[in-house]
Amino acid sequence: MKSLWKTFKQGIIYENPLLMLMIGLCSALAVTSSVSNGIGMGLAMTFVLLFSEIVISLFRKVIPNSARIPIFIIIIAAFTTMVDLVMKAYFPELSKSMGVFIPLIVVNCIIMGRVEAFASKQSFLPVVFDSLGMGLGYTWVLVAIAAFREILGNGTFAGIQVMPGNFQPILFFILPPGGFLVFGLLTSFNIWLKNRMAKSEKAKERA
Amino acid sequence: MKGIAKLGLVLAIFAAAACASLAVVYAITKPQIEAQDQIALTASLKEIFPEAVNFEDVTDKIASKDPNIKFLNAVLVKSENAPIGVAVKAAGPSYGGQATLLVGITLQRSIAGVRVLELKDTPGLGANANNPGYFVKKAEKVTFPGQFTGKYLTDAFAVKEDVIAITASTITSKSLTKIIKTAGDSAAEWLETVTADTSAETTGGK
Incomplete structure (x- = not known):
């Protein structure tokens, strides 16, 4: 149980896909101009990650090694298309605002990376914890970047006006360079957090 | 040669299974997606021409x-x-x-x-x-x-x-x-x- 919890925590802080592994950045920076997009993208991604990892882990013994990449892609693409269809049917607004980035989950390297490095070698339970950890790690970073960019760049949070009326939105934060800046700040914050946690753990061991 | 045929077969099975499950999801969501489009269209028409x-x-x-x-x-x-x-x-x-x-x-x-x-x-x-x-x-x-x-x-x-x-x-x-x-x-x-x-x-x- 302890190792499962550790697997889960890896994705959120120590091996956060965006802040530590630095994969899957393009879609992360592109959709984070509003908080609702960030939440939607994070959940869609977590869903695809969870189910692709489960299916691949269950069938890992029958997937031939030399044909694994095309099979992984088929499985990931199937789940991504399902998310896209469901979103179009039940959340048309969200689906409209994310546009092409939902179908692009297929080629998101976080999924490909986790499936290749983790799910194809591990059994059911660790895989569930890994995908939830990675998915949550991805989602919190998206929401954090999006909150920063939306509040400063548009004066709103999840579409609700939070800044005073005379606040002039800083367009820079909505544009791509603003995304990079916020992302860089969050990365350094995460490294600080990681070092701090490592220190306190060491102190615990000594005591 | 035999190895390639086997690989192809496994790949085909996975593709077929993925297609089948997608077809199911598509069939379930299709009427809903069409209904959403229709609602959006009539709503926009009424907005443009209120009368x-x-x-x-x-x-x-x-x-x-x-x-x-x-x-x-x-x-x-x-x-x-x-x-x-x-x-x-x-x-x-x-x-x-x-x-x-x-x-x-x-x-x-x-x-x-x-x-x-x-x-x-x-x-x-x-x-x-x-x-x-x-x-x-x-x-x-x-x-x-x-x-x-x-x-x-x-x-x-x-x-x-x-x-x-x-x-x-x-x-x-x-x-x-x-x-x-x-x-x-x-x-x-x-x-x-x-x-x-x-x-x-x-x-x-x-």
């Missing part, structure tokens, strides 16, 4: 003059008895892929209103064309599609001259303007033949 009561399908009668821009749908909008305008659902290329707009044209050859139905442009930039909180004229709270309302088709429809562009999204602004102009021109031309017909009928009646 609209009846809609007559005239999709076959209005043709696009630009090969890149397709008219998916066209309806003659009527109040109780008289036609009040035409609405064209037109799709054309924009920055992030195909964009679909609903363009309403009045009998006076002016734009009754424009609604963005589908737009895949960059969120936060081009997608602002579809953001009800993004104004090209801040003081008057006029949105990008909103600025076309009441505009006559005899105008230039040139971005940065008589059309205000979306900040940092010139391509989106130009593409959408072109779709609106193309749809408007064809619809107005068709309207002319129709109104000419009806006026001929009335004179004939006298």
